[in-house]
Each structure stands twice: as C-alpha cells, then as structure tokens.
Amino acid sequence: MKQFLSFVKKECFHIWRDKRTLFILFGMPIVQIVLFGFALTNEVKNSQIGILDMSRDEASITLANRINASRYFDLVTNLQSNTEIDAAFRKGDIKMAIVFPEHFRESLLHTNTAQIQLITDASDPNTATTLSNYASAIIGDYQDEIMGQNKLPYTITTQVRMLYNPQLKGAYNFVPGVMALILMLVCTMMTSIAIVKEKEMGTMEVLLVSPLKPIMVIIAKAVPYLLLSIINIISILLLSVYLLDVPIAGSIVLLFAASILFIITSLSLGLLISSFTNTQQTAMLISLMGLFMPTIIFSGFMFPIENMPLPMQVISNAIPAKWFYYIVKSVMIKGLGVEAIWHELLILTSMTVVLLTISIKKYNIRLSQ
Amino acid sequence: MEAVIVNNLIKTYPAEKKSVVKALNDISFKVNAGELFGVIGPDGAGKSTLFRILTTLLLADSGTAFVDGFDVVKDYKEIRKRVGYMPGKFSLYQDLSVEENLDFFATIFNTSIRENYDLIKDIYVQIAPFKTRRAGKLSGGMKQKLALCCALIHRPSVLFLDEPTTGVDAVSRKEFWEMLQQLKKQGITILVSTPYMDEASLCDRVALLQNGAILSIDKPTVITAQFNNTLLAVKADNMFGLLQVLRESGLAANSYPFGEYHHVVMKDNISIEELGNYLNQKGCTTVNIQKANANIEDCFIALMRNE
Numbered sequence: 001m002k003q004f005l006s007f008v009k010k011e012c013f014h015i016w017r018d019k020r021t022l023f024i025l026f027g028m029p030i031v032q033i034v035l036f037g038f039a040l041t042n043e044v045k046n047s048q049i050g051i052l053d054m055s056r057d058e059a060s061i062t063l064a065n066r067i068n069a070s071r072y073f074d075l076v077t078n079l080q081s082n083t084e085i086d087a088a089f090r091k092g093d094i095k096m097a098i099v100f101p102e103h104f105r106e107s108l109l110h111t112n113t114a115q116i117q118l119i120t121d122a123s124d125p126n127t128a129t130t131l132s133n134y135a136s137a138i139i140g141d142y143q144d145e146i147m148g149q150n151k152l153p154y155t156i157t158t159q160v161r162m163l164y165n166p167q168l169k170g171a172y173n174f175v176p177g178v179m180a181l182i183l184m185l186v187c188t189m190m191t192s193i194a195i196v197k198e199k200e201m202g203t204m205e206v207l208l209v210s211p212l213k214p215i216m217v218i219i220a221k222a223v224p225y226l227l228l229s230i231i232n233i234i235s236i237l238l239l240s241v242y243l244l245d246v247p248i249a250g251s252i253v254l255l256f257a258a259s260i261l262f263i264i265t266s267l268s269l270g271l272l273i274s275s276f277t278n279t280q281q282t283a284m285l286i287s288l289m290g291l292f293m294p295t296i297i298f299s300g301f302m303f304p305i306e307n308m309p310l311p312m313q314v315i316s317n318a319i320p321a322k323w324f325y326y327i328v329k330s331v332m333i334k335g336l337g338v339e340a341i342w343h344e345l346l347i348l349t350s351m352t353v354v355l356l357t358i359s360i361k362k363y364n365i366r367l368s369q
Numbered sequence: 370m371e372a373v374i375v376n377n378l379i380k381t382y383p384a385e386k387k388s389v390v391k392a393l394n395d396i397s398f399k400v401n402a403g404e405l406f407g408v409i410g411p412d413g414a415g416k417s418t419l420f421r422i423l424t425t426l427l428l429a430d431s432g433t434a435f436v437d438g439f440d441v442v443k444d445y446k447e448i449r450k451r452v453g454y455m456p457g458k459f460s461l462y463q464d465l466s467v468e469e470n471l472d473f474f475a476t477i478f479n480t481s482i483r484e485n486y487d488l489i490k491d492i493y494v495q496i497a498p499f500k501t502r503r504a505g506k507l508s509g510g511m512k513q514k515l516a517l518c519c520a521l522i523h524r525p526s527v528l529f530l531d532e533p534t535t536g537v538d539a540v541s542r543k544e545f546w547e548m549l550q551q552l553k554k555q556g557i558t559i560l561v562s563t564p565y566m567d568e569a570s571l572c573d574r575v576a577l578l579q580n581g582a583i584l585s586i587d588k589p590t591v592i593t594a595q596f597n598n599t600l601l602a603v604k605a606d607n608m609f610g611l612l613q614v615l616r617e618s619g620l621a622a623n624s625y626p627f628g629e630y631h632h633v634v635m636k637d638n639i640s641i642e643e644l645g646n647y648l649n650q651k652g653c654t655t656v657n658i659q660k661a662n663a664n665i666e667d668c669f670i671a672l673m674r675n676e
Contacts, residue, residue, distance in 0.1 A: 006476035010465065017464045202460035206519075209424045209454040210477050211446070365445070367426045 003212060007220035014194070015224055025190070029182050029232045033239045036174045044072055044130045050094040052079040059105035063116075063142050067098065072134045089121055096120045096131045108146075164249070164334050171244040176328035177301025179236055180321040183229055183259065184266050184295050189287035191225050191270030196283040205367065214363045222267045229263045230256075249335030258331065258341070261348050262324040268355035269320070275362040295321040323348050371435075372527050372558035373400035373423060378432035380418050380581075392418040393429070394581040400560060400574075405553045407572030408562040409665065415581040416562035417457055420531045423560070424454045437526050450478075453525030455516050457532040463505030467496055467515055470504050471522060478523030488555060489518045492548055510541030517548065521557075528552070530561040534568065546571045566666035577669055584672040589665055596663035596671060598622060601641065602630035604657040605648070614651045620644055623674060630659075632667060 015022060049067070053060050068075040076093060079085055085097045099117035101107075108114035118135050120128035165172040195218075198204040207217060233256070240246040248255065269291065277283045296302055298316035305316050316322050323344045330336040330344075338345070378396045381389040392415045400406045408416050421427040423436055425445035434441045439448050461470045471493075475482050486493070496514050499507060504515060513533055520528060530549075534542045546568065549559055553573075561572070569575045570589045577584040577592070585592050603624075605611040612631055615624040620643065623634040635644070641658055648656045663671075 003477050003479065006473055010462065010469070010473050013465055013469065014462070201463070202456055202458040203462060205426060205456045206454065206460045206474075207477075208426055209449050209452065210474075211450045211479065212477050366428060367421060 004216055004220055007212075007216065008223050011194070011221060011224045015228070021190075025186060025228060026232070026235070028185070029178070029236045030239065032178045032182060033175070033236060033244070036178055037171055037244045044127055044134065046074040047072060047095045047127070047131055048076040048093060049073050049096045049098060049131075050077040050079045050085065050088050051075060052082070052085060052097060052099045054102045055100050055104035055106075057103075057105040059108060059114075059146075060100040063139065064098070064100070066142060067135060067138050070134070070138060072131070085119060089119075094121075095127065096135065098135065169244075169246070171240065171246045172333050173329075174301060175236065175240040175244065175246050176325050176332060177299060179233065179259070179328055180262070180299050180301070180325045181292070181295055182232055182236065183263055183324075184291055184321055185287075186229050186232060187225055187263050187266030188270040188273065188291055189284060190228075191222055191267050192273040192277070192283040192287055193280050194221055194225075195271065195274035196277055196280050199278055200280055208366065214365060215360060218271055218360065218363060222271070225267060225270075226260075226263055229266075230260070233259050246333075248332050250331035250337065254338055255328065255331045258324070258327045258345065258348075261345065261352065262320065262327075265320045265324075265348055265352040265355065268352055268359055271359035272355055272362070275359050275364070294319050298322055299325040301325055320348060320351055323351075370402045371399045372402040372404070372437060373398075373406075373560065374433075374435040375399070375419075375423070376433045378419070378422060378434060379430045380415075380422060380427065381430055391581050393422075395432070396581070396583055397432075398576055398583060398586055400558060402558050403553065403556050405549060405559045405561070405571075405573045407569055407575040408560065408578055409564075409566060409569050409575050409669070410562075410578030411564055413580075414578040416564075416578060417531055418581075419578070420454075420529050420560070420562060424452060424529050425449060451526045453520035453523065453528040455520040455528075455530045455533055457535065459512050459516060461504045461512070461516055461519060464503060466501050466503055467507070468500040470515060471518055474519040475522045480523045482522065485522055485524045488524055488552075489521050491551055492518050492521075495544075510537050510544070513537055513541065513545060514548075517545075521552070525557065527558045527560065530559065532562055532564065534563060534565065542568075566664070566669060569665040575665070577665070577672060579669075579673055585668065592665060592668050593663050596668050598637070598671075599635040600661045600663050600667060601633040601635060601644070602627070602659045602661040603633050603644075603648075604630050604655075605653045606655050607653070611648070611653055611656075614648060614653060618644075618647055618651075620647060623670065625670060627666070630661075632661060634667075634671065 015025075051064050051067075053064060064075070067073050073096075077088060079088065079097065082099075085099070088094045088097065097119040099119065101115055101117075104114050104116075116139060118132050120132050122128040198207065237248065237255075241248060270287070273283055273286050273290075277286060298305065298312070298319040299321040300316070305313055305322070308316070327341045327344050327348075330341050334340075376397050378393050379391070380393040381391050384390045394415075396415075396419065408419065410416055418427065422429050423434055423441060425441050425448050428442060436448050437451055441448060462473070465473065471482055475485075492514050496507075496511055496518070499511065504512065507515065517530070517533065520530070534545055537545065542565075549561065550571075553559060563569075572589060574586065574588050575592070576586040585595075603611065603615065608626070608631065612624060612626065615621055615631060615633055620636060620639050621633045622636050624631055626632075633644070641660075645656060645658055
C-alpha cells in the first residue's frame with residue numbers, strides 16, 4: 001500500500017510540475033464549453049435580413065416589424081429594388097431577403113390571398129431552411145391573427161412540442177458531446193503518454209527490476225487521471241448549468257457513476273495503447289487519430305448516426321463515446337433513470353472489462369525487444 | 370559461493386532481411402560472491418544485452434543463468450527483489466528532485482532512506498547539497514551518483530552497473546570507482562561493464578567481451594602477464610609516417626597508435642636495435658624506442674587479432 005501511495009504521489013508530481021500540460025488539462029473543458037456555447041453554434045440568432053417592401057401599407061409594415069422584432073432576425077437594410085437584393089447577397093450583407101409585392105394588403109383583403117417572397121442564401125443549406133421556417137412561422141402567426149374568428153371550415157392544426165429542449169438550444173446537444181470528448185482525450189491520451197514516457201526515458205527498465213507488481217504500476221498511473229477527470233466533469237457541469245443554462249434533469253449521482261465508468265473505459269484504452277507503443281509521439285498520434293476523430297464522428301453529437309450508411313453505423317457501435325454520449329443525454333437532458341440506460345451501461349462495462357484484461361495481459365514484464 | 374552463474378547464453382536479435390545479429394554467442398562464466406567483476410568491451414560487444422538478461426529484463430534464446438542462486442527466467446520475481454540495477458542510460462525521474470527520487474525508489478523496494486542510510490552515506494553526502502534540485506538539472510557525475518544511490522537503497526546482494534562511467538569526466542570516474550571499492554567492502558557483489566580498458570585494472574576479475582564472445586576471463590594482472598611478445602613504445606617526429614613505416618617494415622606483428630606513442634608488438638627474434646636501424650634507414654627522425662608493459666588494451670587488441 002505504501003508503495004502504491006508513493007507511486008501515486010510521484011505521478012501527481014509529474015502532472016503538477018508540467019505546468020503547461022496541467023493548464024491545458026484544466027483549461028480545455030472551459031475553452032471547449034465556451035467555444036461550443038458561444039462561437040461554434042449552429043443555432044440561428046440575429047441573422048441579417050433585408051426587406052424589399054413595394055407596397056408600404058399597414059399590413060406589410062406590421063409584418064416587417066414583427067419579423068425584425070424576433071430574436072432570430074436583424075433587419076440591416078431596406079432594399080429598394082430587385083437588383084439591390086442580388087447585390088446585397090453577393091456582398092454577403094444579408095442571409096435572407098423578404099419581398100412584399102405591390103398592393104399587399106389590398107390583395108390580402110380583396111382576393112383573400114397575398115404573396116410574400118422569401119429569398120435565402122442556400123450556400124449554407126441548414127441555415128437557409130431554418131431561416132425560411134422561422135419566417136414562415138411568424139407570417140403564419142400573423143395570418144391567424146387577422147383571420148380572427150373567421151375559422152376556415154376545415155383546418156388541421158399542427159401542435160408542435162419540442163420535448164426536453166423547448167428552446168432548441170444547441171447546448172443541450174453539445175454538453176454531453178464535449179464531456180465525452182474531454183474524458184476521452186484526458187484519460188486515453190494522457191495515460192498512454194504517461195506510461196510510454198517511462199519507456200522512453202528508460203525509467204521503465206528500473207521499475208521492472210523492482211518488486212513492483214505490473215497491476216500496481218497500471219493502477220497507480222491511472223488514479224491521478226481519474227481524479228483529474230472527475231474535476232473536469234464537475235467544471236463542465238458547473239459551466240453548463242450556470243453559464244449555458246442547461247439544467248441537469250436527471251440524477252447527478254447516476255450521471256457521475258456513468259462518467260466514472262466511461263473514465264475507466266478510456267483509461268483502459270489508454271493502457272492498451274501504451275502497451276504496444278514505444279514513443280510518446282506514436283502514443284499521441286494513435287490517441288488523436290485513432291480515438292479523437294472517431295469520437296467526434298461516431299459519437300453522434302456532430303453527425304447523426306442514423307443518417308450514416310449501414311457499415312458506418314455498425315462501426316459506431318465499437319466507439320465507447322457513442323454509448324456514453326447516449327447515457328449523458330438520457331440522464332442529463334431527458335432526466336431518465338437507470339432503467340433507460342442499463343443496456344448502454346452494460347455495453348460500456350463489458351468494453352472496459354475486455355480492454356482492461358487485454359492491457360494487463362499485454363503489459364510486458366520484460367523489455368519488449 | 371557464486372553470486373552469478375552464466376551457462377552457454379545465446380541471444381540473437383533479428384536484423385535486416387531475416388538475418389540475425391548474434392549479441393551473445395555462447396557465453397559462460399561465474400562471478401564469486403563479494404567480487405568486483407568487470408565486463409570490458411567496445412560498444413556493441415553485447416555488454417548491455419548480458420546485463421539485461423541477468424537482471425531478468427530480456428530472455429535469452431538458449432542457455433541458463435542464475436543470480437544469487439535464482440534462475441533468471443523462472444525466479445525472476447525473487448531476483449527483482451534482491452538485485453540493484455543501474456542502466457546505461459540515466460533512468461531516474463528528471464522532474465523529481467534528488468531527495469524525491471531516492472525516496473521513491475526506497476519505497477518501491479519496501480524500505481526507507483533511513484534504514485539503509487549507512488550504505489549510501491558516503492555517496493549521498495556528495496549530492497546532499499543539491500537534494501532539492503531536480504534530477505534533470507544535475508551534472509553528469511552527480512546524476513551517476515544519484516542513480517547509484519537509488520540502485521543501492523534497498524541493500525541489494527548483487528549490483529549491476531551498465532556503463533556507469535560512460536560520459537562522465539575523469540575526476541568523477543575516479544571517484545566513482547573509489548565508491549565501488551567501498552561498496553565491495555560491504556560484501557556486495559558488483560558487476561560493472563565499461564568500454565574503458567583502463568578501468569579493467571580496478572576490477573578483481575574481468576571478462577573481455579567482443580562480438581558477443583568472451584576473449585579472456587581472469588584477474589587483470591594474469592591477463593596482462595599472458596602477453597608474451599615484446600612490446601615497444603615508439604615515438605618520432607612524424608607520427609603518421611612512422612606508423613606507415615612500422616606497418617610496412619615486416620618486423621612488427623602489430624602496431625597501433627597508443628596515446629603519444631605507437632605500440633609495436635614485435636615479431637619473435639627481432640631486437641630493438643634492428644627496429645631502430647630500420648627506422649633510421651627509412652628516414653624517421655628523433656626516434657625514441659622504449660620497452661613497454663602490456664596493459665589490458667594491448668591484450669585486448671592481441672586477443673582480437675587471434676580470433
């Protein structure tokens with residue numbers, strides 16, 4: 001036990017004295033949350049639009065004001081002619097143009113039909129669709145209002161409810177994703193580097209010629225990173241609750257338990273990498289290319305897995321982060337309990353057991369030459 | 370009693386195109402308990418491989434080895450408890466201080482600095498003024514002293530030092546060997562490898578290793594005494610020209626640069642006068658010829674030629 005504690009203490013010295021890495025370890029979650037929360041967002045907010053109003057009557061002005069008042073749109077220019085629309089798009093001043101034809105109100109009242117043209121910049125298809133949907137919704141609201149009591153004889157009204165995330169905030173999606181990413185990065189990459197560093201520096205040679213048991217070396221290496229990762233989870237959760245207003249809907253205990261399970265999965269993955277690499281560089285490359293990229297691609301937080309071709313969907317099952325992402329989303333966002341995620345927990349647990357067994361078996365009790 | 374027994378060890382490494390490099394080629398020797406045993410040989414002779422097999426870090430292809438009576442393959446755990454090993458490359462934690470390194474190695478060997486302080490005291494007092502300094506910031510000689518302390522802290526019965534003096538200045542080298550003599554008095558068996566031939570005379574017995582084979586194994590004095598040709602040290606104005614003349618002369622069995630002289634191993638029945646006359650004839654000026662005593666390096670070169 002004393003040996004073990006001394007080893008852990010030594011590991012903590014290594015981490016603590018490498019100030020730059022330490023800064024990255026603790027700074028990374030904060031930077032990522034802030035980046036995803038405020039900069040890298042695919043939410044549509046304050047999009048610049050232009051309005052070409054050729055009728056300038058009561059109806060068109062009211063509608064234009066409403067659109068401008070919504071938080072999605074920001075009227076930047078009142079356009080005067082069709083040619084200006086083109087110019088504004090080319091210059092990139094606006095993302096959408098709204099065109100009211102002449103006699104808008106008259107035709108609405110007399111012929112009971114009027115047209116509004118929405119022109120969007122579809123070079124970014126997602127934004128274009130979102131913008132036109134938002135605008136259509138505002139126009140629809142206005143239409144309902146002026147219709148007043150005069151209900152149409154047959155109408156089907158759709159009632160849409162956005163469950164779990166009524167405001168359609170991107171943060172609900174990426175907080176679980178960032179958690180998966182950071183835990184993967186800290187645990188897998190840092191542990192594999194920490195062990196391979198001993199090989200590279202030659203200290204492994206001395207450790208091997210000592211009564212230390214291999215399992216003790218492995219666990220002692222992993223413990224400091226486990227603690228570090230727990231601190232990271234706490235800081236991510238604090239940031240998401242207080243900065244991004246993403247509440248923790250489910251049980252915090254369950255969330256932590258699942259996170260610790262995923263940390264152990266990542267740690268054993270790191271151990272496995274370290275057992276077949278001999279330089280810090282290869283360990284880092286394998287962790288980055290072999291794990292970081294698949295985590296981003298296959299966890300489902302950037303690209304929906306359901307839209308992928310079947311072979312890639314199959315591959316995604318092998319990525320631990322996919323399961324963890326699902327668990328965090330279920331517990332943290334949807335507020336579900338253990339009965340909803342036991343399946344995923346079981347998969348993660350068996351992955352961990354398999355990885356740990358392989359890495360302990362593969363741990364060289366001699367020099368691998 | 371023998372502290373180390375090596376029987377017919379063979380170790381090969383795979384090389385290019387499915388060929389193999391023989392790092393150790395059928396080596397056998399014994400080291401007595403309490404002996405200071407030197408393994409002398411140039412780089413690539415197989416010294417580190419031998420030490421790694423004995424410290425259970427590598428498996429030999431064939432042959433057996435015992436350290437302190439334990440088999441290096443079967444009883445590797447026992448051996449790891451009782452030997453001290455200092456690898457050729459500085460292998461301590463550069464970002465830990467001197468004291469922290471020592472403390473760490475003491476703890477993983479289930480002991481404490483205080484328990485065995487008397488053993489390392491003489492060495493430790495030399496680095497004690499720097500005990501809060503990071504190991505990476507120590508000078509080469511200091512690093513070696515710290516590494517030695519760390520290898521000794523659990524009072525090993527056999528100490529393996531792989532090239533401890535390589536890259537260390539002459540003064541520190543001398544000090545290091547004095548420390549080894551002190552440790553020997555404590556009853557610790559020491560195996561030390563070195564590429565420096567002049568260090569051979571400081572060992573009780575040496576094995577001369579070349580291309581994975583032992584050329585000779587005995588007390589240094591016995592090995593040098595076995596050198597039975599006449600050995601001369603020759604000096605002249607033009608040393609390079611002199612060497613060429615010597616090699617073309619046909620009078621010397623071998624001649625090679627040796628410090629400020631050339632050493633010349635004479636063929637039988639050729640006297641110093643004959644050589645002197647020959648050199649004068651060939652136009653060598655201010656020729657100085659002395660009789661020389663063969664040291665380990667001369668023996669090594671002679672043994673290599675006989676191979």
